[in-house]
Amino acid sequence: MTGPKDLLEGAPSRPIRVPKAGEIFREGDRADALFRVDAGCVRLETDQEDGRRDVIAFLFPGDTFLAGLETRWASAYAVSASTLSRFTLRQLLDGREQDRTGAVALLSSIDEMLHDIIHRVALLSHATANARVAWFLGWLDERIGGDFPDEVHLPMTQRDIADFLGIAPETVSRVFRSLEASGQLRRTPDHRFRFRKNPDRNVTAVNAQRPGL
Protein backbone atom coordinates (compact mmCIF):
# COMPACT_ATOMS: atom_id res chain seq x y z
CA MET A 1 0.00 0.00 0.00
CA THR A 2 3.04 2.23 -0.22
CA GLY A 3 1.26 4.36 -2.71
CA PRO A 4 2.38 6.33 -5.73
CA LYS A 5 3.13 9.32 -3.57
CA ASP A 6 5.30 10.93 -6.16
CA LEU A 7 2.71 10.60 -8.91
CA LEU A 8 0.37 12.81 -6.91
CA GLU A 9 2.97 15.46 -6.20
CA GLY A 10 1.70 18.03 -8.61
CA ALA A 11 -1.98 17.35 -8.18
CA PRO A 12 -4.13 19.82 -6.25
CA SER A 13 -5.33 18.58 -2.88
CA ARG A 14 -7.05 19.78 0.25
CA PRO A 15 -5.72 18.99 3.73
CA ILE A 16 -8.02 17.11 6.10
CA ARG A 17 -7.67 16.56 9.83
CA VAL A 18 -9.50 13.68 11.44
CA PRO A 19 -9.60 13.04 15.20
CA LYS A 20 -9.05 9.61 16.69
CA ALA A 21 -11.91 7.29 15.76
CA GLY A 22 -13.25 9.93 13.38
CA GLU A 23 -15.12 8.90 10.25
CA ILE A 24 -13.60 9.68 6.87
CA PHE A 25 -16.27 8.07 4.73
CA ARG A 26 -18.76 5.30 5.03
CA GLU A 27 -19.62 2.32 2.89
CA GLY A 28 -22.21 3.34 0.32
CA ASP A 29 -21.14 6.99 0.17
CA ARG A 30 -20.53 8.49 -3.22
CA ALA A 31 -16.86 8.11 -4.05
CA ASP A 32 -15.54 11.40 -5.35
CA ALA A 33 -12.06 11.63 -3.94
CA LEU A 34 -8.87 9.75 -3.24
CA PHE A 35 -7.06 10.26 0.06
CA ARG A 36 -3.45 10.10 1.02
CA VAL A 37 -2.41 9.59 4.61
CA ASP A 38 0.12 12.20 5.68
CA ALA A 39 0.18 11.39 9.38
CA GLY A 40 -1.59 8.95 11.65
CA CYS A 41 -3.26 5.67 10.81
CA VAL A 42 -6.47 4.88 8.94
CA ARG A 43 -8.58 1.74 9.04
CA LEU A 44 -10.58 0.50 6.06
CA GLU A 45 -13.42 -1.82 7.02
CA THR A 46 -16.68 -3.38 5.94
CA ASP A 47 -19.48 -4.33 8.27
CA GLN A 48 -21.30 -7.58 7.69
CA GLU A 49 -25.01 -7.97 8.01
CA ASP A 50 -24.51 -10.29 10.97
CA GLY A 51 -22.72 -7.60 12.94
CA ARG A 52 -19.26 -8.91 12.23
CA ARG A 53 -16.65 -6.55 10.96
CA ASP A 54 -13.79 -7.01 8.55
CA VAL A 55 -10.82 -4.74 8.60
CA ILE A 56 -9.67 -4.54 5.00
CA ALA A 57 -6.50 -2.57 5.54
CA PHE A 58 -4.51 -0.37 7.86
CA LEU A 59 -3.08 2.67 6.11
CA PHE A 60 -0.02 4.65 7.13
CA PRO A 61 1.68 7.85 5.96
CA GLY A 62 2.34 7.68 2.24
CA ASP A 63 -0.49 5.25 1.56
CA THR A 64 -3.39 6.26 -0.63
CA PHE A 65 -6.90 4.87 -0.53
CA LEU A 66 -10.00 5.15 -2.63
CA ALA A 67 -12.33 2.18 -2.01
CA GLY A 68 -14.61 2.58 -4.98
CA LEU A 69 -14.80 4.66 -8.14
CA GLU A 70 -18.48 5.50 -7.87
CA THR A 71 -19.67 4.20 -4.52
CA ARG A 72 -17.52 3.34 -1.52
CA TRP A 73 -17.40 -0.39 -0.92
CA ALA A 74 -15.83 0.14 2.51
CA SER A 75 -15.80 2.62 5.37
CA ALA A 76 -12.73 4.53 6.49
CA TYR A 77 -11.98 5.62 10.04
CA ALA A 78 -8.99 7.21 11.69
CA VAL A 79 -7.37 4.77 14.10
CA SER A 80 -5.41 7.61 15.62
CA ALA A 81 -5.67 11.34 14.98
CA SER A 82 -4.63 11.72 11.35
CA THR A 83 -3.99 14.27 8.67
CA LEU A 84 -4.91 13.45 5.09
CA SER A 85 -4.67 14.99 1.65
CA ARG A 86 -7.83 14.83 -0.39
CA PHE A 87 -7.62 14.61 -4.20
CA THR A 88 -10.89 14.77 -6.10
CA LEU A 89 -11.38 12.20 -8.79
CA ARG A 90 -12.61 14.90 -11.12
CA GLN A 91 -9.34 16.71 -10.88
CA LEU A 92 -7.32 13.55 -11.22
CA LEU A 93 -9.15 12.38 -14.30
CA ASP A 94 -10.15 15.56 -16.08
CA GLY A 95 -6.96 17.54 -16.40
CA ARG A 96 -5.62 17.78 -19.93
CA GLU A 97 -1.91 17.40 -19.60
CA GLN A 98 -2.03 15.52 -16.34
CA ASP A 99 -4.49 13.10 -17.80
CA ARG A 100 -2.23 10.14 -17.82
CA THR A 101 -0.45 11.05 -14.63
CA GLY A 102 -3.62 11.27 -12.57
CA ALA A 103 -5.13 8.17 -14.07
CA VAL A 104 -1.95 6.20 -13.62
CA ALA A 105 -1.74 7.36 -10.01
CA LEU A 106 -5.22 6.00 -9.46
CA LEU A 107 -4.39 2.78 -11.24
CA SER A 108 -1.27 2.25 -9.21
CA SER A 109 -3.10 2.98 -6.01
CA ILE A 110 -5.81 0.47 -6.68
CA ASP A 111 -3.54 -2.16 -8.13
CA GLU A 112 -1.23 -1.94 -5.18
CA MET A 113 -4.05 -2.42 -2.75
CA LEU A 114 -5.25 -5.36 -4.80
CA HIS A 115 -1.82 -6.88 -4.60
CA ASP A 116 -1.75 -6.46 -0.85
CA ILE A 117 -5.16 -7.94 -0.40
CA ILE A 118 -4.27 -10.97 -2.47
CA HIS A 119 -1.59 -11.63 0.07
CA ARG A 120 -4.18 -11.35 2.83
CA VAL A 121 -6.38 -13.87 1.04
CA ALA A 122 -3.50 -16.30 1.04
CA LEU A 123 -2.94 -15.66 4.71
CA LEU A 124 -6.60 -16.06 5.56
CA SER A 125 -6.84 -19.23 3.53
CA HIS A 126 -3.99 -21.19 5.02
CA ALA A 127 -2.11 -19.60 7.87
CA THR A 128 -2.55 -20.47 11.54
CA ALA A 129 -3.33 -17.81 14.12
CA ASN A 130 0.33 -17.85 15.10
CA ALA A 131 1.52 -17.24 11.56
CA ARG A 132 -1.06 -14.52 11.03
CA VAL A 133 -0.02 -12.52 14.06
CA ALA A 134 3.66 -13.04 13.34
CA TRP A 135 3.15 -11.83 9.81
CA PHE A 136 1.24 -8.83 11.05
CA LEU A 137 3.89 -7.80 13.52
CA GLY A 138 6.60 -8.25 10.94
CA TRP A 139 4.66 -6.22 8.43
CA LEU A 140 4.00 -3.44 10.91
CA ASP A 141 7.60 -3.41 11.94
CA GLU A 142 8.73 -3.07 8.37
CA ARG A 143 6.06 -0.55 7.50
CA ILE A 144 6.42 1.90 10.36
CA GLY A 145 9.44 0.63 12.18
CA GLY A 146 11.77 3.09 10.54
CA ASP A 147 10.72 5.88 12.84
CA PHE A 148 11.78 4.09 15.99
CA PRO A 149 14.72 1.78 15.67
CA ASP A 150 13.83 -0.47 18.54
CA GLU A 151 10.23 -0.11 19.45
CA VAL A 152 7.22 0.29 17.25
CA HIS A 153 4.00 1.90 18.32
CA LEU A 154 0.87 -0.18 17.92
CA PRO A 155 -1.93 2.31 17.24
CA MET A 156 -4.82 -0.12 16.78
CA THR A 157 -6.63 -2.27 19.30
CA GLN A 158 -6.35 -6.03 19.48
CA ARG A 159 -9.92 -6.20 18.29
CA ASP A 160 -8.89 -4.28 15.18
CA ILE A 161 -6.07 -6.72 14.64
CA ALA A 162 -8.37 -9.67 15.19
CA ASP A 163 -10.85 -8.36 12.63
CA PHE A 164 -7.98 -7.74 10.25
CA LEU A 165 -6.54 -11.23 10.59
CA GLY A 166 -9.85 -13.06 10.73
CA ILE A 167 -9.37 -14.52 14.21
CA ALA A 168 -10.98 -13.98 17.61
CA PRO A 169 -9.62 -11.18 19.79
CA GLU A 170 -8.97 -13.70 22.56
CA THR A 171 -6.74 -15.59 20.17
CA VAL A 172 -4.77 -12.44 19.40
CA SER A 173 -4.19 -11.92 23.08
CA ARG A 174 -3.10 -15.51 23.53
CA VAL A 175 -0.70 -15.38 20.61
CA PHE A 176 0.83 -12.17 21.96
CA ARG A 177 1.32 -13.77 25.30
CA SER A 178 2.81 -16.86 23.72
CA LEU A 179 5.21 -14.79 21.65
CA GLU A 180 6.28 -12.91 24.75
CA ALA A 181 6.87 -16.17 26.57
CA SER A 182 9.09 -17.41 23.77
CA GLY A 183 11.01 -14.15 23.78
CA GLN A 184 10.12 -13.12 20.26
CA LEU A 185 7.97 -10.23 21.42
CA ARG A 186 8.50 -7.57 24.01
CA ARG A 187 5.74 -5.14 24.90
CA THR A 188 5.84 -1.89 26.82
CA PRO A 189 2.89 -0.47 28.74
CA ASP A 190 2.57 2.40 26.27
CA HIS A 191 1.61 0.17 23.37
CA ARG A 192 5.02 -0.17 21.87
CA PHE A 193 6.58 -3.44 20.89
CA ARG A 194 9.75 -5.01 19.68
CA PHE A 195 9.36 -8.10 17.51
CA ARG A 196 11.96 -10.28 15.96
CA LYS A 197 11.06 -13.04 13.60
CA ASN A 198 12.19 -16.23 15.17
CA PRO A 199 13.48 -18.98 12.92
CA ASP A 200 10.31 -20.86 13.75
CA ARG A 201 11.64 -22.85 16.69
CA ASN A 202 9.11 -23.52 19.39
CA VAL A 203 6.11 -23.04 17.19
CA THR A 204 3.44 -24.79 19.16
CA ALA A 205 -0.24 -24.07 18.87
CA VAL A 206 -1.38 -21.10 20.86
CA ASN A 207 -4.30 -22.80 22.45
CA ALA A 208 -2.49 -26.05 22.96
CA GLN A 209 -4.48 -27.01 25.97
CA ARG A 210 -3.51 -30.58 26.48
CA PRO A 211 -6.80 -32.41 26.86
CA GLY A 212 -6.80 -33.68 30.39
CA LEU A 213 -3.97 -36.07 29.78
Next chain:
Amino acid sequence: MTGPKDLLEGAPSRPIRVPKAGEIFREGDRADALFRVDAGCVRLETDQEDGRRDVIAFLFPGDTFLAGLETRWASAYAVSASTLSRFTLRQLLDGREQDRTGAVALLSSIDEMLHDIIHRVALLSHATANARVAWFLGWLDERIGGDFPDEVHLPMTQRDIADFLGIAPETVSRVFRSLEASGQLRRTPDHRFRFRKNPDRNVTAVNAQRPGL
Protein backbone atom coordinates in the same frame (compact mmCIF):
# COMPACT_ATOMS: atom_id res chain seq x y z
CA MET B 1 -15.94 -9.10 -12.22
CA THR B 2 -18.50 -8.32 -14.88
CA GLY B 3 -16.05 -5.97 -16.47
CA PRO B 4 -16.38 -2.74 -18.37
CA LYS B 5 -16.97 -4.64 -21.56
CA ASP B 6 -18.48 -1.65 -23.28
CA LEU B 7 -15.62 0.65 -22.37
CA LEU B 8 -13.27 -1.55 -24.36
CA GLU B 9 -15.50 -1.72 -27.41
CA GLY B 10 -13.52 0.61 -29.59
CA ALA B 11 -10.09 -0.39 -28.39
CA PRO B 12 -7.85 -2.49 -30.64
CA SER B 13 -7.33 -6.06 -29.51
CA ARG B 14 -5.88 -9.32 -30.67
CA PRO B 15 -7.79 -12.61 -30.35
CA ILE B 16 -6.14 -15.39 -28.35
CA ARG B 17 -7.06 -19.04 -28.12
CA VAL B 18 -5.94 -21.07 -25.13
CA PRO B 19 -6.45 -24.81 -24.77
CA LYS B 20 -7.73 -26.40 -21.59
CA ALA B 21 -5.18 -26.02 -18.79
CA GLY B 22 -3.14 -23.72 -21.03
CA GLU B 23 -1.06 -20.96 -19.49
CA ILE B 24 -1.97 -17.36 -20.22
CA PHE B 25 0.67 -15.73 -18.07
CA ARG B 26 2.62 -16.54 -14.99
CA GLU B 27 3.31 -14.71 -11.76
CA GLY B 28 6.35 -12.50 -12.20
CA ASP B 29 5.90 -12.00 -15.94
CA ARG B 30 5.99 -8.49 -17.25
CA ALA B 31 2.46 -7.15 -17.38
CA ASP B 32 1.88 -5.51 -20.72
CA ALA B 33 -1.72 -6.37 -21.55
CA LEU B 34 -5.23 -6.69 -20.23
CA PHE B 35 -7.35 -9.66 -21.28
CA ARG B 36 -11.04 -10.09 -21.73
CA VAL B 37 -12.62 -13.53 -21.63
CA ASP B 38 -14.82 -14.06 -24.67
CA ALA B 39 -15.51 -17.75 -24.17
CA GLY B 40 -14.47 -20.39 -21.68
CA CYS B 41 -13.24 -19.96 -18.14
CA VAL B 42 -9.98 -18.62 -16.72
CA ARG B 43 -8.43 -19.21 -13.32
CA LEU B 44 -6.28 -16.61 -11.58
CA GLU B 45 -4.00 -18.11 -8.93
CA THR B 46 -0.91 -17.61 -6.84
CA ASP B 47 1.37 -20.37 -5.66
CA GLN B 48 2.72 -20.23 -2.15
CA GLU B 49 6.24 -21.15 -1.22
CA ASP B 50 4.95 -24.12 0.77
CA GLY B 51 3.34 -25.66 -2.28
CA ARG B 52 -0.14 -24.50 -1.46
CA ARG B 53 -2.13 -22.74 -4.07
CA ASP B 54 -4.67 -19.95 -3.89
CA VAL B 55 -7.21 -19.45 -6.58
CA ILE B 56 -7.83 -15.72 -6.66
CA ALA B 57 -10.69 -15.68 -9.12
CA PHE B 58 -12.60 -17.57 -11.77
CA LEU B 59 -13.27 -15.47 -14.83
CA PHE B 60 -16.08 -15.93 -17.33
CA PRO B 61 -17.08 -14.34 -20.65
CA GLY B 62 -17.26 -10.58 -20.29
CA ASP B 63 -14.79 -10.46 -17.43
CA THR B 64 -11.48 -8.65 -17.82
CA PHE B 65 -8.30 -9.34 -15.92
CA LEU B 66 -4.94 -7.70 -15.58
CA ALA B 67 -3.21 -8.81 -12.35
CA GLY B 68 -0.49 -6.20 -12.20
CA LEU B 69 0.45 -3.00 -13.99
CA GLU B 70 4.15 -3.76 -14.28
CA THR B 71 4.66 -7.31 -13.06
CA ARG B 72 2.00 -10.00 -12.77
CA TRP B 73 1.20 -10.77 -9.16
CA ALA B 74 -0.71 -13.89 -10.16
CA SER B 75 -0.74 -16.59 -12.83
CA ALA B 76 -3.59 -17.14 -15.25
CA TYR B 77 -4.62 -20.49 -16.72
CA ALA B 78 -7.52 -21.58 -18.86
CA VAL B 79 -9.79 -23.86 -16.87
CA SER B 80 -11.48 -24.92 -20.08
CA ALA B 81 -10.55 -24.11 -23.66
CA SER B 82 -11.01 -20.37 -23.91
CA THR B 83 -10.89 -17.49 -26.32
CA LEU B 84 -9.65 -14.14 -25.11
CA SER B 85 -9.17 -10.63 -26.41
CA ARG B 86 -5.83 -9.09 -25.63
CA PHE B 87 -5.53 -5.30 -25.15
CA THR B 88 -2.07 -3.90 -24.68
CA LEU B 89 -1.61 -1.45 -21.86
CA ARG B 90 0.34 0.80 -24.18
CA GLN B 91 -2.61 1.14 -26.48
CA LEU B 92 -5.06 1.61 -23.62
CA LEU B 93 -3.03 4.31 -21.97
CA ASP B 94 -1.32 6.08 -24.87
CA GLY B 95 -4.11 6.88 -27.28
CA ARG B 96 -4.89 10.58 -27.55
CA GLU B 97 -8.64 10.78 -27.68
CA GLN B 98 -9.26 7.48 -26.00
CA ASP B 99 -6.97 8.42 -23.17
CA ARG B 100 -9.58 8.66 -20.53
CA THR B 101 -11.67 5.84 -21.89
CA GLY B 102 -8.85 3.33 -21.80
CA ALA B 103 -7.64 4.43 -18.42
CA VAL B 104 -11.12 4.36 -16.97
CA ALA B 105 -11.65 0.89 -18.40
CA LEU B 106 -8.53 -0.24 -16.59
CA LEU B 107 -9.60 1.48 -13.40
CA SER B 108 -13.02 -0.09 -13.49
CA SER B 109 -11.56 -3.49 -14.18
CA ILE B 110 -9.22 -3.35 -11.23
CA ASP B 111 -11.66 -1.72 -8.88
CA GLU B 112 -14.29 -4.27 -9.66
CA MET B 113 -11.93 -7.13 -8.96
CA LEU B 114 -10.94 -5.44 -5.74
CA HIS B 115 -14.56 -5.19 -4.74
CA ASP B 116 -15.09 -8.87 -5.45
CA ILE B 117 -12.06 -9.89 -3.51
CA ILE B 118 -13.12 -7.87 -0.50
CA HIS B 119 -16.18 -10.04 -0.46
CA ARG B 120 -13.98 -13.12 -0.56
CA VAL B 121 -11.98 -11.83 2.40
CA ALA B 122 -15.21 -11.56 4.38
CA LEU B 123 -16.13 -15.06 3.34
CA LEU B 124 -12.73 -16.45 4.23
CA SER B 125 -12.72 -14.69 7.56
CA HIS B 126 -16.02 -15.84 8.94
CA ALA B 127 -18.04 -18.26 6.84
CA THR B 128 -18.26 -21.99 7.47
CA ALA B 129 -17.41 -24.52 4.77
CA ASN B 130 -21.10 -24.97 4.18
CA ALA B 131 -21.70 -21.29 3.64
CA ARG B 132 -18.66 -20.98 1.40
CA VAL B 133 -19.76 -23.71 -0.95
CA ALA B 134 -23.35 -22.52 -0.94
CA TRP B 135 -22.19 -19.03 -1.79
CA PHE B 136 -19.99 -20.37 -4.55
CA LEU B 137 -22.75 -22.40 -6.16
CA GLY B 138 -25.14 -19.49 -5.94
CA TRP B 139 -22.59 -17.17 -7.46
CA LEU B 140 -21.80 -19.56 -10.27
CA ASP B 141 -25.47 -20.09 -10.93
CA GLU B 142 -26.05 -16.37 -11.15
CA ARG B 143 -22.94 -15.73 -13.16
CA ILE B 144 -23.24 -18.38 -15.86
CA GLY B 145 -26.65 -19.83 -15.21
CA GLY B 146 -28.33 -17.76 -17.87
CA ASP B 147 -27.14 -20.05 -20.63
CA PHE B 148 -28.87 -23.12 -19.27
CA PRO B 149 -32.10 -22.53 -17.44
CA ASP B 150 -31.95 -25.59 -15.27
CA GLU B 151 -28.48 -26.96 -15.16
CA VAL B 152 -25.18 -25.18 -14.92
CA HIS B 153 -21.91 -26.60 -16.10
CA LEU B 154 -19.13 -26.74 -13.53
CA PRO B 155 -15.90 -26.33 -15.50
CA MET B 156 -13.41 -26.41 -12.63
CA THR B 157 -12.31 -29.28 -10.42
CA GLN B 158 -13.21 -29.62 -6.78
CA ARG B 159 -9.61 -28.96 -5.97
CA ASP B 160 -9.90 -25.64 -7.78
CA ILE B 161 -12.98 -24.83 -5.77
CA ALA B 162 -11.28 -25.85 -2.55
CA ASP B 163 -8.30 -23.61 -3.30
CA PHE B 164 -10.69 -20.81 -4.15
CA LEU B 165 -12.72 -21.12 -0.97
CA GLY B 166 -9.81 -21.82 1.33
CA ILE B 167 -10.95 -25.28 2.44
CA ALA B 168 -9.71 -28.83 1.92
CA PRO B 169 -10.88 -30.66 -1.19
CA GLU B 170 -12.28 -33.44 1.00
CA THR B 171 -14.45 -30.86 2.67
CA VAL B 172 -15.77 -29.66 -0.67
CA SER B 173 -16.72 -33.21 -1.55
CA ARG B 174 -18.44 -33.67 1.79
CA VAL B 175 -20.39 -30.44 1.49
CA PHE B 176 -21.53 -31.39 -2.00
CA ARG B 177 -22.72 -34.73 -0.74
CA SER B 178 -24.48 -33.11 2.19
CA LEU B 179 -26.22 -30.61 -0.08
CA GLU B 180 -27.35 -33.44 -2.33
CA ALA B 181 -28.70 -35.32 0.66
CA SER B 182 -30.71 -32.31 1.74
CA GLY B 183 -32.08 -31.91 -1.77
CA GLN B 184 -30.58 -28.48 -2.38
CA LEU B 185 -28.15 -29.78 -4.98
CA ARG B 186 -28.55 -32.12 -7.88
CA ARG B 187 -25.57 -33.23 -9.90
CA THR B 188 -25.39 -34.95 -13.28
CA PRO B 189 -22.53 -37.18 -14.40
CA ASP B 190 -21.45 -34.61 -16.98
CA HIS B 191 -20.49 -32.02 -14.39
CA ARG B 192 -23.70 -30.08 -14.47
CA PHE B 193 -25.62 -29.06 -11.42
CA ARG B 194 -28.84 -27.52 -10.26
CA PHE B 195 -28.68 -25.60 -7.02
CA ARG B 196 -31.39 -23.83 -5.13
CA LYS B 197 -30.64 -21.73 -2.13
CA ASN B 198 -32.46 -23.30 0.71
CA PRO B 199 -33.80 -21.01 3.43
CA ASP B 200 -31.09 -22.44 5.63
CA ARG B 201 -33.12 -25.23 7.20
CA ASN B 202 -31.10 -28.32 8.01
CA VAL B 203 -27.81 -26.54 8.15
CA THR B 204 -25.76 -29.00 10.12
CA ALA B 205 -22.02 -29.21 10.01
CA VAL B 206 -20.63 -31.07 7.07
CA ASN B 207 -18.39 -33.29 9.05
CA ALA B 208 -20.85 -33.79 11.83
CA GLN B 209 -19.32 -37.04 12.90
CA ARG B 210 -21.01 -37.72 16.16
CA PRO B 211 -18.15 -38.58 18.49
CA GLY B 212 -18.67 -42.19 19.38
CA LEU B 213 -21.87 -41.61 21.30
Next chain:
DNA sequence: CGGCGATTTGAATTACATCAATCTAGGTGG
Protein backbone atom coordinates in the same frame (compact mmCIF):
# COMPACT_ATOMS: atom_id res chain seq x y z
C1' DC C 1 -6.56 -51.14 -21.73
C1' DG C 2 -3.70 -49.08 -18.32
C1' DG C 3 -2.59 -45.48 -15.31
C1' DC C 4 -2.92 -41.46 -12.76
C1' DG C 5 -5.41 -37.72 -10.99
C1' DA C 6 -9.84 -36.58 -9.00
C1' DT C 7 -13.30 -37.82 -5.91
C1' DT C 8 -15.32 -40.19 -2.15
C1' DT C 9 -15.51 -41.96 2.40
C1' DG C 10 -13.87 -43.02 7.09
C1' DA C 11 -11.50 -42.19 11.59
C1' DA C 12 -8.67 -39.55 14.59
C1' DT C 13 -6.80 -35.15 15.81
C1' DT C 14 -6.58 -30.24 16.61
C1' DA C 15 -6.60 -25.40 16.31
C1' DC C 16 -9.66 -22.20 17.13
C1' DA C 17 -14.19 -20.23 18.57
C1' DT C 18 -17.14 -19.45 22.09
C1' DC C 19 -18.69 -18.57 26.65
C1' DA C 20 -17.59 -16.68 30.93
C1' DA C 21 -15.20 -14.39 34.43
C1' DT C 22 -11.82 -11.29 35.92
C1' DC C 23 -8.41 -7.71 35.46
C1' DT C 24 -6.57 -3.34 33.75
C1' DA C 25 -6.24 1.29 32.08
C1' DG C 26 -7.82 5.55 30.00
C1' DG C 27 -10.95 8.94 30.46
C1' DT C 28 -14.69 11.55 32.91
C1' DG C 29 -16.96 14.01 36.32
C1' DG C 30 -17.35 15.30 40.90
Next chain:
DNA sequence: CCACCTAGATTGATGTAATTCAAATCGCCG
Protein backbone atom coordinates in the same frame (compact mmCIF):
# COMPACT_ATOMS: atom_id res chain seq x y z
C1' DC D 1 -6.88 14.85 42.29
C1' DC D 2 -9.11 10.79 42.99
C1' DA D 3 -13.09 7.40 42.49
C1' DC D 4 -15.67 5.60 39.22
C1' DC D 5 -16.82 3.68 34.76
C1' DT D 6 -16.43 1.36 30.68
C1' DA D 7 -13.99 -0.63 26.87
C1' DG D 8 -10.17 -3.35 26.13
C1' DA D 9 -7.27 -7.15 27.46
C1' DT D 10 -6.41 -11.44 29.82
C1' DT D 11 -7.15 -16.09 31.20
C1' DG D 12 -9.60 -20.50 31.73
C1' DA D 13 -12.74 -24.29 30.35
C1' DT D 14 -15.33 -26.53 26.89
C1' DG D 15 -17.22 -27.69 22.37
C1' DT D 16 -16.72 -28.43 17.54
C1' DA D 17 -15.88 -27.67 12.60
C1' DA D 18 -12.61 -28.78 9.66
C1' DT D 19 -7.99 -30.67 8.70
C1' DT D 20 -5.19 -34.49 8.12
C1' DC D 21 -4.06 -39.15 7.11
C1' DA D 22 -5.48 -43.18 4.85
C1' DA D 23 -7.68 -46.12 1.64
C1' DA D 24 -10.84 -47.31 -1.90
C1' DT D 25 -13.21 -46.13 -6.13
C1' DC D 26 -14.13 -43.60 -10.17
C1' DG D 27 -13.23 -41.60 -14.54
C1' DC D 28 -10.77 -39.45 -18.02
C1' DC D 29 -7.00 -39.31 -21.39
C1' DG D 30 -3.52 -41.25 -23.83
